[in-house]
Amino acid sequence: xxxxxxxxxxxxxxxxxxxxxxxxxxxxxxxxxxxxxxxxxxxxxxxxxxxxxxxxxxxxxxxxxxxxxxxxxxxxxxxxxxxxxxxxxxxxxxxxxxxxxxxxxxxxxxxxxxxxxxxxxxxxxxxxxxxxxxxxxxxxxxxxxxxxxxxxxxxxxxxxxxxxxxxxxxxxxxxxxxxxxxxxxxxxxxxxxxxxxxxxxxxx
Ligand SMILES: [Zn+2]
Numbered sequence: 001x002x003x004x005x006x007x008x009x010x011x012x013x014x015x016x017x018x019x020x021x022x023x024x025x026x027x028x029x030x031x032x033x034x035x036x037x038x039x040x041x042x043x044x045x046x047x048x049x050x051x052x053x054x055x056x057x058x059x060x061x062x063x064x065x066x067x068x069x070x071x072x073x074x075x076x077x078x079x080x081x082x083x084x085x086x087x088x089x090x091x092x093x094x095x096x097x098x099x100x101x102x103x104x105x106x107x108x109x110x111x112x113x114x115x116x117x118x119x120x121x122x123x124x125x126x127x128x129x130x131x132x133x134x135x136x137x138x139x140x141x142x143x144x145x146x147x148x149x150x151x152x153x154x155x156x157x158x159x160x161x162x163x164x165x166x167x168x169x170x171x172x173x174x175x176x177x178x179x180x181x182x183x184x185x186x187x188x189x190x191x192x193x194x195x196x197x198x199x200x201x202x203x204x
C-alpha cells in the first residue's frame with residue numbers, strides 16, 4: 001500500500017507547519033530534503049527510526065510485521081503481501097553498498113519464486129504470476145519508511161479442496177515476526193495472526 005507511506009510523509013509535512021517538537025520537524029524535513037542531506041541521515045539512522053515509530057500508525061507499516069490477503073474466487077486465487085522493508089531486508093534507506101543492493105535483489109528473488117508460502121497439495125494450485133517490488137529501489141532520497149510488496153495470481157484445479165496455507169517465510173526472513181493474514185475463500189472469510197511457531201492458517 002503505497003498510500004500509507006505517502007500519508008505518513010504528508011502528515012509529517014503537515015506537522016512541520018504547526019508548532020511541533022524539534023524532532024518531528026527534523027523528521028519532516030528529512031522526508032523532503034534533497035540529496036545533500038543523505039550522509040547526515042545515515043549517521044542518525046537509529047534516532048531517525050525511533051522518531052518514525054512515534055508517528056501515528058497508518059495502514060500496515062509496522063516494523064517486523066506484514067499483512068497478507070488471500071482471495072479465492074472459483075479457480076482463481078490472488079495473494080497480496082505487504083511488509084515494512086525493514087522486516088524483509090533489515091533497513092529502509094536507499095541501498096548504498098554492494099551488500100545492501102544484494103540484500104534487496106535476493107529478497108525480490110525469494111518473493112518472485114513464491115516458495116515462501118505453500119497451499120495444501122490437494123487443491124492443486126499453480127503459480128501463474130509473481131511480482132515482487134519495493135520502494136527501496138524507487139526512492140530518490142531517504143524518506144524514513146519504505147515498503148516491500150509481493151502480488152501473486154494462482155490457478156487452482158481443485159479449489160474446493162483448499163484447506164490450508166503454510167508460511168515457511170518465517171524461516172527465510174528472520175526479521176519478520178508476524179504476518180496478519182486475511183482470507184476470503186469463495187465468499188467465506190477469516191483472519192489469523194501467524195508467527196514462526198504458528199505459521200499454518202486453516203482456510204475453512
Ligand atoms: Zn519503517
